[in-house]
Amino acid sequence: MAGRWVDCIAARGAGERSGGHEINVGTPGLAGYNLPQPVRSEPLQIRNFIDGQFVEPVGGKYIDNIEPATGKPYSQVADSDSRDVDLAVGAAEAAFADWSKKTTAERSDILLRIADLIERDLEKFARAESIDTGKPLSLARSLDIPRAVANFRFFATAILHTESEAHITDGVAFNYTLRQPRGIAGLISPWNLPLYLLSWKIAPAIACGNTAIAKPSELTPMTAFLLCEICAEAGLPNGVLNIVHGTGPNVGAAITAHPKISTISFTGGTVTGRKVAETCAPMFKKVSLELGGKNPNIIFADADLDAAIAGSVRSSFANQGQVCLCGSRVFVERPVYQDFVKRFVEKASQLKVGDPLDEKTDQGAIVSKTQLDKVKFYVDLAQQEGGVTALGGSAPKSINERCQSGYFFPPTVITDLPVSCRVNREEIFGPVITITPFDSEEEVIGYANDTDYGLASSVWTQNLNRAHRVAERIHTGTVWVNCWLVRDLRVPFGGMKASGVGREGGDEALRFFTEPKNVCIAK
Amino acid sequence: MKNLAERCACRAVAPDTPKRDEVGLAKAGFFTEPKNVCIAK
Structure with missing residues (x-):
């Protein structure tokens, strides 16, 4: 598996690039920061991305998206519910047959294009992340967005270099292990490193041939919204990645409880992680929980x-x-x-x-x-x-x-x-x-x-x-x-005790998002 | 030409050699906790 990536928070950043997306609609006083200027009078509405289209939430409701640095709303995000998750599941289910049968080289090419396009728009993504989270622009520019690029590149190339096992049973049989995509993955990520952690789940999930329904935090939805535009531009087939915005109780719970979503990858607080585990356990879902720490x-x-x-x-x-x-x-x-x-x-x-x-x-x-x-x-x-x-x-x-x-x-x-x-x-x-x-x-x-x-x-x-x-x-x-x-990115990443279950990264992620099947052939 | 199960008797000679099943389980990772130790150069 190629590639070694080091997060370096101390580094200050890349050169300025023009923005171009109306991410700061409704935010006064930003002109001095050379941000793109408002182009509409009403706040930008962050809609769901289902089957390759931006769509209104079924219930038609939105919640204010607050800029932490000002304490004021600067956009609105879809306040979705289980009906939107159902739509996303339908799209993901329909897309799975074709996507899972694509060659690894085809999937790799698309993920590499996504990485290239995020990198092309690095400054726009960094500013969006900074405005949405309150983190320094320099940090978003040097850490968050480069890491999102790295996540896509890493798993795009990782799938080209996988191997599987063969076991020879003396004189009796020959076994080999197939590792196949599991179906629809539910990916729930937190607000502290929005695109960084969302792409850490999306990239391995779809690289392995799964389709995905992702829920970014309702506090920090903007870069996920921008990612959808990138995915469409990169040629990701409709329905492979669906993003449903909203709260944990309305959307997160619907994803974890949905019977057609067999794989759940959650990063967030330990209290919520426990609820995810409680929902998934009796449904025998495969679950990865990356939770809190007191390090x-x-x-x-x-x-x-x-x-x-x-x-x-x-x-x-x-x-x-x-x-x-x-x-x-x-x-x-x-x-x-x-x-x-x-x-x-x-x-x-x-x-x-x-x-x-x-x-x-x-x-x-x-x-x-x-x-x-x-x-x-x-x-x-x-x-x-x-x-x-x-x-x-x-x-x-x-x-x-x-x-x-x-x-x-x-x-x-x-x-x-x-x-x-x-x-x-x-x-x-x-x-x-x-x-x-x-x-x-x-x-x-x-x-x-x-x-x-x-x-x-x-x-x-x-x-x-x-x-x-x-x-x-x-x-x-x-x-x-x-x-x-x-x-x-090759090493196992995750926690013990109340910090979680399972590991992400490298082979751990590729194994998590696939189902091993042993094929035993008699001699 | 002995099969693997029979050859596992060699544990008597090399007691640290894990049995095949132990290797398989450890590889599956279920009974172990991965810990990444990263040492700065």
């Missing part, structure tokens, strides 16, 4: 402290801490604890909280008012639990006139909390981390594993033996040693 970030005294601090600031606050892989629990070996806290706070305080469309912004807006309130709740709770706020802790002053009603919260560092407190056990999903000292390897491994979650961890040490020892004993699906968010 430990461990710094030993022998670490390269400069690298550990720089890496930890990234792993703490990237995308305003709204990455399931963020290291929200920082553990520092006591001899370097005070020095680490001082220098970490200094570096984190230099992160510029600002308008996401400002090129100098490091920290944009929190995705929604609800999420902002959750962040504030946990910061207050940290005070009640005895924590000391070493940095941040309250909403910043007005960013600028455009963003005066936006959902901003600064990088916040809490110390002096017990490991067992709620703030150290529950997922916050925001720019809030705790720092806790430890005295021994044994102790910190206990701290790291003392959580319901098991998604990812980071270990900073120059001692190779210790790195291997600790990596083996930590209960997380990914262990990064002296790095964070280095992603090779």
